Amino acid sequence: MYSKEQVIAALLLYKKLKSIPKTIKLLGYPSQGSLCTWINDYPDVIAPSQRKPIIHAPIELKLQAVHRCINNGETVKSVSEDIGYTKTAVSIWIRKYKQEGAVSLMNRKDTDLPINPSDIQSTDDIEALKAQMYEMQMEIDILKETINVLKKDPGVNREALSNREKAVIVDALKNKYSLPKLHKHLHLSRSSYYYQSKVLKSEDKYINLRLRIIYLFHSNYNAFGYRKIHMLLKREGITTSEKVIRRIMKQEGLIVKVRKRRKYNSYKGEISPAVDNLIKRDFHADKPNEKWLTDITEFAIKAGRVYLSPIIDCLDGMPVAWTIGTSPNAKLVNTMLEEAISTLKDNEHPIVHSDRGCHYRWPEWIKIMDEAGLIRSMSKKGCSPDNSACEGFFGHLKNEMFYGYNWDDCSLEEFIQRVDAYINWYRTSRIKTTLGGLSPLEYRREIGVGV
Numbered sequence: 102m103y104s105k106e107q108v109i110a111a112l113l114l115y116k117k118l119k120s121i122p123k124t125i126k127l128l129g130y131p132s133q134g135s136l137c138t139w140i141n142d143y144p145d146v147i148a149p150s151q152r153k154p155i156i157h158a159p160i161e162l163k164l165q166a167v168h169r170c171i172n173n174g175e176t177v178k179s180v181s182e183d184i185g186y187t188k189t190a191v192s193i194w195i196r197k198y199k200q201e202g203a204v205s206l207m208n209r210k211d212t213d214l215p216i217n218p219s220d221i222q223s224t225d226d227i228e229a230l231k232a233q234m235y236e237m238q239m240e241i242d243i244l245k246e247t248i249n250v251l252k253k254d255p256g257v258n259r260e261a262l263s264n265r266e267k268a269v270i271v272d273a274l275k276n277k278y279s280l281p282k283l284h285k286h287l288h289l290s291r292s293s294y295y296y297q298s299k300v301l302k303s304e305d306k307y308i309n310l311r312l313r314i315i316y317l318f319h320s321n322y323n324a325f326g327y328r329k330i331h332m333l334l335k336r337e338g339i340t341t342s343e344k345v346i347r348r349i350m351k352q353e354g355l356i357v358k359v360r361k362r363r364k365y366n367s368y369k370g371e372i373s374p375a376v377d378n379l380i381k382r383d384f385h386a387d388k389p390n391e392k393w394l395t396d397i398t399e400f401a402i403k404a405g406r407v408y409l410s411p412i413i414d415c416l417d418g419m420p421v422a423w424t425i426g427t428s429p430n431a432k433l434v435n436t437m438l439e440e441a442i443s444t445l446k447d448n449e450h451p452i453v454h455s456d457r458g459c460h461y462r463w464p465e466w467i468k469i470m471d472e473a474g475l476i477r478s479m480s481k482k483g484c485s486p487d488n489s490a491c492e493g494f495f496g497h498l499k500n501e502m503f504y505g506y507n508w509d510d511c512s513l514e515e516f517i518q519r520v521d522a523y524i525n526w527y528r529t530s531r532i533k534t535t536l537g538g539l540s541p542l543e544y545r546r547e548i549g550v551g552v
Contacts, residue, residue, distance in 0.1 A: 268297035324501035419541035
């Protein structure tokens with residue numbers, strides 16, 4: 102395809118530029134593969150000095166690179182740039198090491214014994230290298246057990262592990278390494294190891310308490326931390342310290358999930374005159390039906406969107422009435438307000454505080470409020486702290502029954518039922534520290550106001 106003159110010209114230009122892409126760009130030919138073939142086929146044109154010899158990395162360098170990537174958590178890219186080898190080479194070293202161990206990284210010259218008697222002292226170097234490889238392998242195995250058994254992060258500080266956690270790692274590796282070496286690497290004394298081993302093998306004296314804590318946590322929407330679990334146990338006559346409960350919950354992975362998302366915004370402009378903020382962030386009430394809060398929140402699931410409109414009483418945070426629907430329309434809020442009004446006595450005319458959403462400024466809402474003798478109050482524009490007590494209810498609801506759950510297979514009707522069930526549970530069973538460990542319903546019965 103190309104004459105010999107063209108081949109020689111390309112090789113001479115490559116010899117001068119020392120770059121295959123630049124050579125091809127200037128000449129306009131050949132392909133990269135063809136030029137590489139010509140370079141190998143005409144060694145007399147390309148001087149030996151122009152051809153980079155393949156330099157095998159020494160075993161020490163390979164082990165250090167593998168150790169930095171696996172044990173120290175450094176990226177392959179940063180390590181390769183630092184030692185001057187490609188990312189591919191470093192990745193191959195890591196793969197070989199994981200599959201076959203440190204021996205697979207040794208070059209032929211690393212494994213051959215010296216033939217020259219004058220070099221016989223290098224056998225000491227080989228023994229030292231083997232010892233170094235043994236130590237590095239132990240460190241990597243310890244890290245693996247820390248990640249796999251204890252579920253710690255790869256960058257965990259080994260000094261921060263408890264003696265109990267260190268004993269678990271030793272037990273996992275004692276058939277591969279000697280106990281003294283493991284104790285030394287983990288900075289664990291012999292007496293501490295045997296004490297922890299005895300504790301680990303002994304019968305769990307908290308087994309019944311442990312099972313009860315697990316049940317209470319999961320039966321309350323995974324929403325209660327150790328303080329509320331302590332309150333529930335105390336109500337059942339089970340006396341134990343909060344520290345024990347916290348430790349058991351940590352061991353069992355009973356963690357309350359918290360997640361925040363942007364709230365639904367119903368503001369559509371100043372469609373009617375706003376009223377004053379009568380609440381002024383004072384959410385304390387001395388009796389039921391003195392101060393009410395309302396707002397709308399949105400749930401987005403695969404089946405569609407669901408909207409909740411509740412009335413929250415400032416006395417104890419109880420949802421007085423609520424409606425759930427698939428559209429944030431006037432019917433949603435007006436029906437909720439009428440249901441709440443039906444629970445009032447003749448002499449009760451609470452302040453109803455809301456944001457400046459369009460639902461609370463439409464003529465029908467205002468008419469229902471006026472006919473019932475209720476007093477309107479509104480937050481400042483875009484100021485959610487002015488209605489923070491109602492926002493707090495939404496936060497509890499979403500953190501405890503919505504976020505962290507898979508709703509892909511849930512229909513709109515089923516989801517609405519789940520939200521309704523949670524709010525009923527919130528009224529009757531969800532204990533609050535501010536109410537002395539009672540639910541809103543229990544608190545009202547305690548102070549004798551009824552529901």
